[in-house]
Amino acid sequence: MTSTVELPLWLFVLILLFAVVTFASHFLFPSVRWFFRRRLERVVARLNERLERPIQPFKLARRYDMIQRLIYDPEVSQAIVEHAAASGTPENVAFEEARRYAREIVPSFSASAYFGFAIRAARFLSNAFYRVRLGHHDEEALKAIDAEATVVFVMNHRSNMDYVLVTYLAAQRSALSYAVGEWARVWPLSRLIRAMGAYFIRRKSRNDLYRRVLARYVHLATEAGVTQAMFPEGGLSLTGKLMPPKLGLLKYIADGMGEGTRDVVFVPVALNYDRVLEDRILLGAVHRPHRRFEASISMIAAKTLKQLWLRATGRYHKFGYAAVSFGLPLSLRDFSTQRTGDVTVPLGRELMKRIGEVVPVLPVPMVAWICQDGAARTRAEVELALSTLIEEVPHAHIHLPRNNRDYAAEVGLRQLTERGILILTGDSYSLNPEEEELCRFYANSIRHLLPRNNPKDSAPAKEISALAKS
16 A cells, blocks of 8 residues: 555646546536626626616526526427427437537526627727717607516617617617527637627528427527517618518517516617618629628628728728617517417517618618619709608608708718719719619618609519508
């Protein structure tokens, strides 16, 4: 027992390393985790004192625990059995497949990352790129929402900046849990987005087991009162128009409504921009097979470096105005009691209608609408046309910079001319034939609000009227 044992140095180091890891995992790490857990709980308690809708315990659960809870849920277990029988695979294989889906979906929310980094980054980026304006919002209606209800912000999808803007403007209300698509699953972006509380969805998955796991997660989060944010259109608008709703997530939420469950209140949110950062990429996708985006890392890096260089040399200009409006909240319980059967389709239509009604009308979309017919106009003629347009939409939420019509015309004309969409010849502005589609892209953002249509457009704007039919 007391004899000496000789060991090679590398083996001694390896044994020592295993001993350190074992000690840390059994004695040190639990204490460290307990310390940081207590600290996190105190931070969250302070945050909840100033948030209108406190962060729910469900959102703070450890990711591992949430994954275990999801895959052992009775409904998911039943889905696993059915999937194994239908596909002819062993149940343990189907179980591992469900576990993989759960790991893909479940977020890993960090309050410190969200309120310490994300909010500050969102504020900085929003104000660096745009002159941000909060449009229509009924503060009393928003505050009147039942404190026990689950709030779901439903938004039109114009740009990837939508996430940033709404996160910034909703910072005093709650931490939002976004439903994000496949684009956000790229490492290391995926880890940051999970820390923000977002959950990933495969928008075009036809796998029934995946849909059942996703539906159950959405139901659990909704029943737990987690404040969520989603884009009913299912993706970015490639033409600038409002698109019909995709009903998947709405159906999962509506199907979870039952006796004794929380009410779900949808808050319509409408966004609009004087310049969409990805406008040319979106338009390019319209003409490609499967509507794929042509945006490489090198392209994004080049554009970022260009903007940094412009800022460093004092030639940087913001991209105009960005505005966000909040529409009339809709209670799912009240909506469901007025109808029989599946309410998903009328619910989607009603939400898109409410979003469309509060879309902010900004200078560039207005001037683009006026000039899309290709006729040459002087600035005075554009100002007159702008007055006529404003009179035609008295109930629209129009943002006039400095509350001045002439200045709004100047902003719109300057932005479109600098980008080569309009050409200034003498004292007249005319549409650049090569940029006609881009001009229409911005005009389309307010097309559904206008009672008249451009003569060059043969089909009237039926988007909102169609969505309004139930």
